[in-house]
Amino acid sequence: MARTQGSHSDITGPRVRAAALRLFASQGYAAVSMRKIASEVGLQVGALYNYTADKQSLLFDLMNEHLQALLEARANASASGDPMDRLQEFTAFHIRYHEERPDEVFIAYMELRNLSPENFVVIEKLRDRYEGELEAILSDGVRAGVFDLAEPKVSARAIISMLNGVTTWYRRGGRLSLDEVEAVYWEMVRKAVSR
Amino acid sequence: MARTQGSHSDITGPRVRAAALRLFASQGYAAVSMRKIASEVGLQVGALYNYTADKQSLLFDLMNEHLQALLEARANASASGDPMDRLQEFTAFHIRYHEERPDEVFIAYMELRNLSPENFVVIEKLRDRYEGELEAILSDGVRAGVFDLAEPKVSARAIISMLNGVTTWYRRGGRLSLDEVEAVYWEMVRKAVSR
């Protein structure tokens, strides 16, 4: 037997990545075998290696693409204006962007330790760049006298942790709409940074 | 060959759990084999089964003991008084208790998906009980007019997420002392819940 009718690289490739994403997110990188990914796509194991050099690259590529897309989306959305407006925009952006990509986010925060050392530094740098944007907003606000924060760097981490928590419990169709969730979190963030 | 001189169950047992704890925390449950745990303790694999029924029980026992101890520590420390004092006490308690047990905390939040379904519901219930204590403080505060929160349940989760973040970056001997970190977080929590 050989390739079945109508299969093409530009279809199978994304399907492999999508399957890996879903499986890594739900069971964890180490618990997912290449054979599980293959059978999810409807292939034999060997065929996966037409689309990835190895399992590690599959993980790295997923995280890298996610963070690249995140930074790009930020670059396009980034508001100018006073720090309070920028902070609100950042909060809303983070909650919405992450809610739309729960699997990517989950992997990016959970599977860091399964990256090879070289891959880890790459991903860490991208993550720091994103978190640095929030820190810059907070520092600007402190300088302008709008925010009252002794340690903007620590506060940035605290806010990111808080916002990331949304993805661990929020489910569409639940008691609260995403608009309502966003409003609750923004109220807390706004008050937390104000004097 | 058989058992080597001076080995005893009440020494080896804790050593097995300690090794499992350290390895699970640093590499993840799925990535740690029973042989790795055994060699960390200086045993052959088979001997581990004198101390645990299987690998899954090892994980469950670690998480269960951690959460039981956490709830017990809470029960002893729980302050009465007005909601603001109770919230401050909870914040300080959480940061300190978790900082002292980074491995246990890490496992309790990261390895939930590697629990069998039956074990998961047990652990989830314990975790909900802990988070419920914070929610109760917030609800009391809202009732008393001290706090201004539209959704105490959501706010409780937000605060827990924020506080948990400390363990992901805080390291002893860093730029900030734990007292300083605690102060920064408490300022943010206090302002976030106030009107």
Next chain:
DNA sequence: GTTTGCCGTGAACAGATGTTCATATAATGA
């Protein structure tokens, strides 16, 4: 209509996996 090369299969590899068990010794209690 023939050739080319992409995209699969299926088997093989060397080693790792969780778990069980017959066996052997050291420590304990009689």
Next chain:
DNA sequence: TCATTATATGAACATCTGTTCACGGCAAAC
């Protein structure tokens, strides 16, 4: 001193692991 028990070994098990590769058929290019 001897029998018992607790605690370890080491080998075995069936299965799974990531990765490689010779092979073959399909579809497009000439």
